[in-house]
Amino acid sequence: MAINKKQSSPKLASQAAKALQNENSSEIKKKLAASVIAQARTSKQTGAEMETIASDVMKSSKYSEETKSYAASLLSQSNKSR
Secondary structure: OOOOOOOOOHHHHHHHHHHHHOOOOOHHHHHHHHHHHHOOOOOOOEOHHHHHHHHHHHHOOOOOHHHHHHHHHHHHOEOOOO
């Protein structure tokens, strides 16, 4: 497995932390936010399940730009061979 050199930005991770604390955030937003935080300052890659969720979010018009920014970040850190 290749080493992932990409990481979630500190700004996005901070925004994601606020989303996790917000009781009005959707379950999907919180899942994506948690994954964004997990990939801040680490070499972790996005898992296959999260790749699928993030991809579905990007294809849908029902999600906010903030939620899509989490999804985009996760997809940029995904395993390219999958």
